[in-house]
Amino acid sequence: LKVAALIPAAGSGTRLGQGPKAFVQVGGRTLLERSVAALAGHVHEVLVALPAGMELPKGVQARAIVGGQTRQESVLRLLEASGADLVLIHDAARPFLSADTVRAVLAVLEQTGAATAAQPVADTLVRADPFQADGTLWDERVERAGLWAVQTPQAGRRDWLLSAHRRAETEGYSATDDAGLLHWAGHQVTLVPGEASLFKVTTPGDLLLAEALAAVWDA
Ligand code: CTP
Numbered sequence: 001l002k003v004a005a006l007i008p009a010a011g012s013g014t015r016l017g018q019g020p021k022a023f024v025q026v027g028g029r030t031l032l033e034r035s036v037a038a039l040a041g042h043v044h045e046v047l048v049a050l051p052a053g054m055e056l057p058k059g060v061q062a063r064a065i066v067g068g069q070t071r072q073e074s075v076l077r078l079l080e081a082s083g084a085d086l087v088l089i090h091d092a093a094r095p096f097l098s099a100d101t102v103r104a105v106l107a108v109l110e111q112t113g114a115a116t117a118a119q120p121v122a123d124t125l126v127r128a129d130p131f132q133a134d135g136t137l138w139d140e141r142v143e144r145a146g147l148w149a150v151q152t153p154q155a156g157r158r159d160w161l162l163s164a165h166r167r168a169e170t171e172g173y174s175a176t177d178d179a180g181l182l183h184w185a186g187h188q189v190t191l192v193p194g195e196a197s198l199f200k201v202t203t204p205g206d207l208l209l210a211e212a213l214a215a216v217w218d219a
């Protein structure tokens, strides 16, 4: 079976505020370069969705296509451009992906057809008052047991993902991730323990964390 890594990297990085996020560097390498390098040795091909008008940074070994207006649209285009049987979908914005996690997700993918990296939630959870704009604690009895925070890589049979995405497009359903979309389409998705390093670089604070981690990660 042919396996492809699909990397949505077409976002504009609004919350970070430094231009298209995949091209932002940490520890001297772009987020995109780090994500591609983490996957390249594990799959038959790497496909990247880029913002219109951008090219792959020099030295990044992958095939590039133009992404869409939303992450979901970028992933649909990647799924359509790939000829693989199985795919791993990984955000360019999560640059610290270990070989162990890639292997763990791939192993479950081959057994079950649908898997995602995720982590049991460790923090105490509360709900804010929906009628107060400023974050007033409203309910402290939010049960944490059984809650997982979803990361990437997310993996699935390409035919399952394609039909879930096409159905979502037709019905106007939007999901923030592909494992959620597979579940919505009726598939059982296995949660594979990910790692704290897989946090998504979203805000300037995350970039500071990423810089600090890069020094240790690259050593
Ligand atoms: N992404 C994409 N196509 C889009 C939007 C997002 O391929 N139209 C990708 C991003 O490049 C990123 C991943 O999806 O690798 C997760 O998205 P996010 O963290 O939201 O990145 P951005 O959309 O770039 O950031 P922001 O929402 O702050 O603008």
Ligand code: MG
Binding pocket: 011
């Ligand atoms: Mg976004």
